[in-house]
Amino acid sequence: MGSRLELPPRLVDWSILGAVCFAVATGLLGLVSGRTGDAWVFVTHGIGGLSLVLLLFWKLRRVRHRVTSRAAWDRYTPFSILLGAVAIAALATGVYWTFGGRFGIGPWTGLFVHMALGVLVVPLLLIHLRGRFRAPSTDDFAGRRTALSGVAVVGFGALTWRLQRGANRLFGLAGADHRFTGSREDGSGEGNAFPVTSWVADDPDPIDPDDWQLRVGGRVERELAFDGGALDSDAGRRAVLDCTSGWYSTHDWQGIRIGDLLDSAEPTDEAQWISFRSVTGYRWSLPIEEARDALLATHVDGERLSHGHGFPLRLVAPGRRGFQWVKWVESVEVRRKRDMSEWVAIFVSGFDEASADRATDRR
Template sequence: MIRPGQRSIVALLAGLVAVAGSFAVSGLRQSFVVAPVDAVVVRATPAELVAFAIEELGYLGELLAYLTAVALTVVLFATANYVGLLVADAMAARVSIPSRVSVAVLVGGTTLVLAWLLSGSALSSVGAAAPAVVLAVAAAPADPGSPDGTVDSVRRRVLAASAGAVAFGALSYALGSRRATDIDHELPEAARAADAATLREQADERTLEIDGIPGLVSGIDDFYEVDINNVDPVLEASEWTLSVTGAVDSSFTVTYDELVDGDVRTGYNTLRCVGEQLNGDLLDNAIWTAVPVATLLERADPGGGCECVMVRAADDYYEQFPIAALERGFLAFGMNGESLPREHGHPVRLLVPGHWGEINVKWVTEIEVLDREVEGYWEERGWHGTGPVNTVAKLWTVNERADGRVQVGGHAYAGSRGIETVEVSVDGGDSWEAAELSEPLPSEHVLGERDAWRQWQYTWEPPAGDHEVVVRAIDGTGTLQPAEEESPYPSGSSGWVSETISV
């Protein structure tokens, strides 16, 4: 029998290898046993804590939430395994069943059932149960009266099981990480990829030479990712559909093939997260391949009493906003000349030019026209990010030149209003000079007319000492970016970015 003090250790180790085994066969997909626990953790987290995590922790907050879900899942399996080991020891002591047989049956059964309840996947369940059984059997004596049932013998087996669990965990991480996280799917027409290549060259020609900041088109791997999941949905284009429902004259559903056979556009569009800090980096621009939403809305002939819509996604995300904004939106299925990646909403995501990233719904599956306003996912948690983005000029780099001059630079963005001017002060705001701006990306190639960021740079020769550099932007309507600094919560950060530079 496994002694009481060691039973807890064996149960915990069996829980660890069960989670690792599920990851080995599932990868970071919905069939991974941690995925449903993670969803519960995310949704159960108090709104105040979510706001703090977004504002102060950023990606670290997402990681902590995910690690919490992993730990809770291990505890769930460890608890089930402990019960299984306890019953197995009782059976071995009372009936003539070898300890290892009863351990295999009880640990295997409890792990298999729990994994199935969490994942709904036979493969993931077997992947979790098999290593848990092997570890628990390896730690158990053949029967209570055998020589390998002594204290020292059991201790050695538990130590060996611990080493085996660590090794198996490393192997499982490697196997699970190698499983495809993207979808093997190409854009419907090669010409669309060629259009993206042309736009990339166009953007490169307009890019300023500034060390330390991104170009005018962000790489797919560099484009920021924010959503409510730590395990993203996996959807096949061949199985995807979009339903248009609610207060409409005609409800209907379109398939992926029907969607991409429409009025395809390729163009630039910038996204900014409502939860980013004033000088944060949750701001990127890409070349998207998309079709206008307006065509679908015309077909549906929407009515409703609030002139608003609810857009829903495959990950149970939902967001409500004005239908007027959606009418200018796009359904994107390509990014930088490639099929839309999984982490950015494959097979189809929503793009709403000029608005905060939260209404640019990924993995979109339904557009419902509403009769009355209801709160979306983030609005239920106190955020108000469904409107147009705030104007911002970022100060992302400071470069000291060999000739003694100093260059500062960054990006500026004002949504569909566009950026007209960026001004820089090197004396704390007492005086201002116009910065050099990158040439605007052509409006005919921007999905939201002027909805694309611009780079800026300013170079001067400062005297020795400290200099407070302040940056502000003027949008395309002539409106100056507000000076008062506001935190991201609840309506997005605003204010002038400043940094003290010592030379």
């Protein structure tokens, strides 16, 4: 993009800050967006990220002499260089993934690597701002050129995003098969033969159905308990499991309709939320009307769920991302308010169990 359309230096810096904040915000929002109507989150995330490419080009062209000349370095320069490298890596991995590139680091897919790099940008940017903060002046916003430059930045991102989508279809690249969330298909319709992923430390020992019960309680007229033998049901539905680590899988799930459980337990008038809790302490909540249409699955594509996929019961919540499909469900709690501690549980669940297992091993 020609220098005639380049934003004033301080406005470039603040535009980069705004673009990073927007990309991080839409990226985090994308973690809980799984319905088709949420596609705008991923579209605007892509446009924002690609707009950042142009802004970084302007920024790096302006400051390159500070990096190449050691005499111009100060104590913040190494952090600024690291910030630039991580930001470029985050953009590069995101673009490569959208073109269908396959890569990963250990158990982490390329999409997860992209997300991790994007999150790492935030603390590095805060350090950078501490040493480089310069408030924009009113002169930076004045004039027709500034307005045209702003339109050019957004237009560059939108046009590049559209061209990327067209190139995927034209050349038959793997990215053309991505779901709107960026996930690629893996194991659809093949029973338990789809990826096994767990959140953080969740890794319980196989569950003995003879020692397990499903409990239904909370704001209900009748508390219920079911053992493993009483849970088979022919209720079923087809749903897409879309994992935030970068894959999705479509299956026919069979089990117990949550609405039927609630009808048996008779929720009180105060009931608004349903919390599903795993044997690991992991849990997630759904609004009661949404929960009624969800399923506690015992089978997938006619096969009984394997341990890795949540035997004896796994929540099937269409339109929700994979980490919200709680595995190894042991209780259903009807609540007046949402269980906000679930946001903590997703990071600490399983650790208590792991510590107990290590203590047992030392005996």
